[in-house]
Amino acid sequence: MIVESAALPREGLNRPLITLSIMLATIMQTLDSTIANVALPHMRGSLSASLDQIGWVLTSYIVAAAIATPLTGWLCDRFGQRHVFLASVLGFTLASMWCGISTSLGEIVVARALQGVFGAALVPLSQTVLLDINPREKQGSAMALWGMGVMVGPIIGPTLGGWLTDTMGWRWVFFINVPVGIIAFTGIWRSFPRDAALRRMHFDMAGFISLSLAVGALQLFLDRGQQQNWFASVEIWVEVYIAGLASLYFLYHTWRTPVDRSFFDYRLILNRNYVTGLLFIFIVGLVLFASRALIPTMLQDLMGYTAAAAGWVTAPSGLGTMFAMLIVGRLVGKVDLRLLLAIGFGITAFSLWQMQGYSLVIGEGDVIWPGVWQGLGMGLVFVPLSTATFATLSPEMRANGTAIYSLVRNVGSSIGISLVETLLTRNTQISHAALSTHIDDSNPAFQNPAVASLYNPHDAMGQLLLNTEITRQATMIAYIDDFWLMLVMTLAVFPLLLIIRPPKRGEVVKQEMIVD
Numbered sequence: 001m002i003v004e005s006a007a008l009p010r011e012g013l014n015r016p017l018i019t020l021s022i023m024l025a026t027i028m029q030t031l032d033s034t035i036a037n038v039a040l041p042h043m044r045g046s047l048s049a050s051l052d053q054i055g056w057v058l059t060s061y062i063v064a065a066a067i068a069t070p071l072t073g074w075l076c077d078r079f080g081q082r083h084v085f086l087a088s089v090l091g092f093t094l095a096s097m098w099c100g101i102s103t104s105l106g107e108i109v110v111a112r113a114l115q116g117v118f119g120a121a122l123v124p125l126s127q128t129v130l131l132d133i134n135p136r137e138k139q140g141s142a143m144a145l146w147g148m149g150v151m152v153g154p155i156i157g158p159t160l161g162g163w164l165t166d167t168m169g170w171r172w173v174f175f176i177n178v179p180v181g182i183i184a185f186t187g188i189w190r191s192f193p194r195d196a197a198l199r200r201m202h203f204d205m206a207g208f209i210s211l212s213l214a215v216g217a218l219q220l221f222l223d224r225g226q227q228q229n230w231f232a233s234v235e236i237w238v239e240v241y242i243a244g245l246a247s248l249y250f251l252y253h254t255w256r257t258p259v260d261r262s263f264f265d266y267r268l269i270l271n272r273n274y275v276t277g278l279l280f281i282f283i284v285g286l287v288l289f290a291s292r293a294l295i296p297t298m299l300q301d302l303m304g305y306t307a308a309a310a311g312w313v314t315a316p317s318g319l320g321t322m323f324a325m326l327i328v329g330r331l332v333g334k335v336d337l338r339l340l341l342a343i344g345f346g347i348t349a350f351s352l353w354q355m356q357g358y359s360l361v362i363g364e365g366d367v368i369w370p371g372v373w374q375g376l377g378m379g380l381v382f383v384p385l386s387t388a389t390f391a392t393l394s395p396e397m398r399a400n401g402t403a404i405y406s407l408v409r410n411v412g413s414s415i416g417i418s419l420v421e422t423l424l425t426r427n428t429q430i431s432h433a434a435l436s437t438h439i440d441d442s443n444p445a446f447q448n449p450a451v452a453s454l455y456n457p458h459d460a461m462g463q464l465l466l467n468t469e470i471t472r473q474a475t476m477i478a479y480i481d482d483f484w485l486m487l488v489m490t491l492a493v494f495p496l497l498l499i500i501r502p503p504k505r506g507e508v509v510k511q512e513m514i515v516d
Contacts, residue, residue, distance in 0.1 A: 013133055014191040019142075021187025022126040023149050025089050028180045029119040030153030032061070032096070034292075035161035036112075038311070039170035046170065049105045055227065060109045062414065063219045064116030067212045069407045072121040073400035074203060074263070081129060081399075082192045084121055089188060091118030093181025099174035123150060124402035131390060131398055140332025140387055144325040147382040154289065155318040155375070158296060159311030166308060206253055207263030214246035218411065222418040226425065265400045268393075274401060276499045277389025278408045280341070283493050284385070285412030287348065287486045288378050290420045291355070292317075295367065298479050302360060302472055313364055317371035324379025337384040338497045344380030345490055347373055352487040356480050360472060388500050420482045427481045431474035439466060 036043075036057060044054040075084045095114035102108035126149070130142040164172045221239040228236050254264050268274055295314055299305035305313070328340060351374035358366070386405075393401050439457055455469070456462030 013193060015133055017187055017191040018133060019130065019145065021184050021191060022085065022122075022129055023145060024180055024184040024187070025085070025092075025122050026126045026146070026149040027153045028177050028184065029092065029122040030150055031157050031160070032115060032119065032177065034154045034157030035164075035173050036061075038158050038162045039165045039173045042165055042170040043108070047102075047105045047108065053105055055224070056105070056109045057112055059220065059223045060113040061116040062223060062410075063216050064113040065120045066116075066215045066219045066407065066410060068117045068120035069124065069403050069410070070211055070215070070263070071208070072124045072403035073265070075121060076125065076128075076399045078203075080194070081125060082188070082194055085125060085129075085188050085192060086185065088118050088121045088125070089181055089185045092122070093178055093185065096174045096177035096181065100171040100178075121403075124406040125399070127386070127402045127405075128398045132395060137333060140383060141329035143332070143386040144329030144383045147325050147379065147386065148322055151288070151321050151375075151378060151382060152318045155292060155321070156315055159308070159315045162308040162311045204253075204257065204261060204263035207250060207257065210246045210250040210253060211263065214243050214250055215407070215411075217243035217246065219414060222414040225418055226421050230422070264404075265397060268397065268401055268404065271392055272499065273392050273501055274389055276496060277385055278405065279496060280381075280385050280493060281389070281405060281409045282412035283489060284378065284381060285409040286416030286419075287352075287490055288374075289413035290416030291352070291374065291483070291486060293417045294420055294424070294479060294482060295355075295371070298358075298476075299367065302475060302479075303362075313367050314371055316368050317375035320372040320375025320377075321379040321382075322375075324376045325383055328380050328383045332384055332387050337388045338500055340384040341381055341388075341497055341500070342494065344377045344382075344384070345493060347377030347380065349377075349487055349490045351377060352483055352490060356483040356487060358476070358480060358483070360476050392501070416486075420485070423482055423485065424475070424478045427478035428471070428475045431477040432470055435470050435474055439470070 040054050040057065043049070043057065047054070072084070079087075092115055095111050095118055098111035099108055099115065102111055127143075127146050130146050131139055134142040160176075161173050164170075164176065217239045221236060221243060224239075225236055230236055231240075250264075254262050254266055292314070296310040299310040299313065324344075328344075331340060351370045354370040354373065389405065390398060390401060454462065455466045457466060
């Protein structure tokens with residue numbers, strides 16, 4: 001039978017107001033993924049929490065969002081995009097207000113979890129709406145605008161969060177969402193078309209529970225692994241077993257369940273462009289967010305930058321992203337998408353090559369320009385990647401497709417951050433041990449009287465100073481090793497560009513789908 005398209009109508013819409021409203025909501029959500037990080041020390045003192053306990057402020061948000069993201073497709077089918085958008089913005093805004101007025105750790109952890117639940121649908125749904133309301137020739141520009149919100153938000157989050165925390169207090173990290181949420185809600189209420197709830201999808205409880213357990217356990221494993229010393233902890237083993245068993249059951253259940261009753265539309269994995277796009281966005285999430293997590297800590301721990309100064313130095317990478325997206329939005333449809341992706345990944349690889357040349361004596365410019373290049377490269381990748389991924393999907397599959405796309409990007413960023421932080425710790429220990437073997441009286445450096453007096457290996461103070469300096473040098477080596485790893489992973493994706501099938505000029509995905 002013929003199933004009516006779930007796409008929104010394109011005639012008579014106030015596209016500028018719809019676009020502005022949903023992008024405000026998107027930026028609000030993506031900003032919150034990083035804006036609270038720099039405020040944790042202040043929150044810890046205010047809420048009388050330990051270092052381990054305050055980490056749940058971040059973990060609860062990440063896990064809740066990961067679990068709720070796959071629900072986006074079913075919610076839109078059940079209630080309509082307008083109602084889901086309004087409920088998400090309203091819930092996220094109220095949860096942000098609750099975060100700001102929380103007086104205990106338990107309160108703020110619950111409020112952050114609610115932020116994650118309500119905010120989960122905003123990014124994939126905004127992408128779906130922008131694709132729906134724009135004709136094919138304008139979808140490249142629409143994805144450029146959407147990409148700005150998704151990528152720039154996490155980059156400027158630490159800078160804005162540090163400024164708000166220093167000038168107005170940590171609670172304003174959350175209160176800032178309230179006026180933005182009110183404006184976004186009002187704009188969506190006034191401009192968003194009323195769409196019917198199609199109710200074609202049955203809610204697959206077994207599929208949802210198994211996928212939620214798998215994703216939630218994986219996120220806990222990645223977020224708490226380093227803190228719990230990985231597989232030396234019983235908690236980590238439990239999370240691995242839950243994630244593995246739940247994943248296997250989800251795959252088995254999905255395979256045996258008819259597509260119209262399954263929580264996951266497995267026809268998505270039969271689309272070559274879509275599957276390749278998932279692999280690429282996984283790499284993008286891994287490389288972009290991992291490097292963004294490394295550089296601020298490197299600047300603060302090794303080079304004496306304050307949190308605000310580190311934020312200002314890394315913020316220009318967002319300018320590179322914005323500039324690239326403004327350009328690439330006009331090129332999509334005119335230039336082969338594979339060429340744009342190759343250029344973007346090439347520029348990203350160049351920036352990582354520059355980063356692997358870092359040392360303890362670099363200046364601000366040495367940090368700013370590789371960041372700008374990386375932002376430029378990722379901006380060139382993000383728009384054509386989004387366009388190519390969804391070019392061959394029918395509109396009724398977009399809500400499910402964008403939800404999985406966002407989930408894979410978030411999982412990639414979580415894996416990337418966990419991977420580089422683990423390697424940073426272990427490679428620091430390895431390099432420290434290797435450097436320590438050269439500290440003896442035969443080392444030529446100790447022939448200098450000033451060095452021998454200050455760093456005397458036979459004196460307690462000298463040993464302390466030596467250990468501090470060796471640790472700094474070893475940590476810098478470990479950072480360079482991480483940048484090398486991300487460079488290799490970026491270069492490894494180039495052969496995959498041959499798999500992508502660029503959409504033909506004038507090609508239009510049918511608005512109908514024939515199902516059994």
